[in-house]
Amino acid sequence: xxxQTCRMPRRGNEDVAVQPDDEGRHxxxxxxxxxxxxxxxxxxxxxxxxxxxxxxxxxxxxxxxDGGILSMARSQAAGSSVSYSAIMRRSRPDTIQxxxxxxxxxxxxxxxxxxxxxxxxxxxxxxxxxxxGLVLSFAQAGQLHIALRxxxxxxxxxxxxxxxxxxxxxxxxxxxx
Amino acid sequence: xxxxxxxxxIYAVVLFYxxxxxxxxxxxxxxxxxxxxxLIAESAQNALLGADASLTxxxxxxxxxVLLDVLLSYLKLRVxxxxxxxxxAPTVLIRDGRIxxxxxxxxxxxxxxxxxxxRQAHGLLNMAQIRFAILETSGSISIIPYPDTVAxx
Numbered sequence: 001x002x003x004q005t006c007r008m009p010r011r012g013n014e015d016v017a018v019q020p021d022d023e024g025r026h027x028x029x030x031x032x033x034x035x036x037x038x039x040x041x042x043x044x045x046x047x048x049x050x051x052x053x054x055x056x057x058x059x060x061x062x063x064x065x066d067g068g069i070l071s072m073a074r075s076q077a078a079g080s081s082v083s084y085s086a087i088m089r090r091s092r093p094d095t096i097q098x099x100x101x102x103x104x105x106x107x108x109x110x111x112x113x114x115x116x117x118x119x120x121x122x123x124x125x126x127x128x129x130x131x132x133g134l135v136l137s138f139a140q141a142g143q144l145h146i147a148l149r150x151x152x153x154x155x156x157x158x159x160x161x162x163x164x165x166x167x168x169x170x171x172x173x174x175x176x177x
Numbered sequence: 178x179x180x181x182x183x184x185x186x187i188y189a190v191v192l193f194y195x196x197x198x199x200x201x202x203x204x205x206x207x208x209x210x211x212x213x214x215x216l217i218a219e220s221a222q223n224a225l226l227g228a229d230a231s232l233t234x235x236x237x238x239x240x241x242x243v244l245l246d247v248l249l250s251y252l253k254l255r256v257x258x259x260x261x262x263x264x265x266a267p268t269v270l271i272r273d274g275r276i277x278x279x280x281x282x283x284x285x286x287x288x289x290x291x292x293x294x295x296r297q298a299h300g301l302l303n304m305a306q307i308r309f310a311i312l313e314t315s316g317s318i319s320i321i322p323y324p325d326t327v328a329x330x
Contacts, residue, residue, distance in 0.1 A: 029309060029321075034266040041265060042283040048197040091227070 065089045065176055077167035088152045088175045093118055098146040102165035105146070108133040110160035114175070119149035180234055184241040187221050192263065199285055264314040271310035274323070284312050294318035301326065 055064075062068020065087035073086035083097040098105065109132030117134075122144075124136040138144055152158070152175045159172035194217065225238050253260035270281050270291060281287070291310045295301035298320045309321035 029269070029311075031267055031269070031311065033269060034261060037261055038266060038268060038280075038283075045197050045199065048193075052197075 063087065066092070073171075073173070075169040075171055077164070077169065080164040080167045080169070082162055082164075082169045082171065084171060084173060086173050088173050090152050090155050090175055090177055093149055093151045096148040096150060096162075098144070098148065098162065098164065100144045100146065100164045101142070103138040103140065103144065104165070105136045105138075106130060106133055106161075106163040107136070108161040108163070110158065111162065114152060114154055114158040114160055115150035116153055117148060117150055119147075121147045121149070180229070180237045181241050183227075184225060184238045185245065187225055188242060188245055191217060191221055196263070196265070267314060268312040269309065270312055270318070271304075271307050274305070274308055276304070280312075286312055286318065291318060291320070295320045295322070299326075 058064065059066075060068060062071030065071050065085060066089065071085050071087045073084055075082045075084075079102065080098065080100040082099075085094050088094045112133055120136065122138065122140070125139045126135075126137040128135045128137075136146075138146070152173075155175050155177050157172050157174050159170065162169045162171065198213075226234060249259070249263065253263065268280050268284050270277055270284065270286055276288075288304065291307065292301075292304065294310070294317070295304075295307055299306075299322050301307060301320065301322055306322050306326040307320055308323045309319075311319045311321075313319055
């Protein structure tokens, strides 16, 4: 039999009728039981179950993105507003909703570095580059409801700006791996 | 590179979840456990491969997992703590005919489980015939009957 040497405790099982020998074997059973490790692991197991439960409740509340009351955020200014997910997931498409009274929107360089833009609805009439960012010009005058379908391509907190006329919306969603 | 990091991370996560599930879940295979294992496998597969279903990705993922398994089995031999953490240790549930209720409760093993193992392995009739019952690291229950019981059987 392979002689096992380990720092884990080998003694201390109160239930044994015969005391263990130097190898930690009991009662002619060639068995390394590590009773203290077992007890520690059972406690760890229960703690892990509790942590899992807390994690799932947090996920239901929206703390891991993908919906939930805590995951939605909104930036409001005088003439515009931006609704977005405060917690996003990398590679998972998400939607940023923009309500605007002006027909021109500037997405800054950090936005472009953070997201792939999948769909813009309605389609802008003109798209031009500006300072590493992107200016979207829409045909419709008056109140606009724009949906930007984006896919995050980086992780962790990613601040960026969306400038709508005189309003500058500073957003910083958390992107989970 | 990302594929390999993902494979390593998912291996660690699935191993962790499997360990905290407990050993009985591994071997019991009740309908709940079958569903659990199928869903874990499906989720892990999606996370591993993602949108990249290329042959290169598949070769890398499988290669990483196989190498990790070989490395872990080697480490388990050399470093006992790795074996303890990844597989646990056998748990004696009945010692010299004495039922260790704390160990049974913590391991989530019932008297019925032990009797079932005793019937299947040795054709034993009751608890009085069992000298040792051990929950192995695989999740199976080993039964060692009293010698006279075996002779009588």
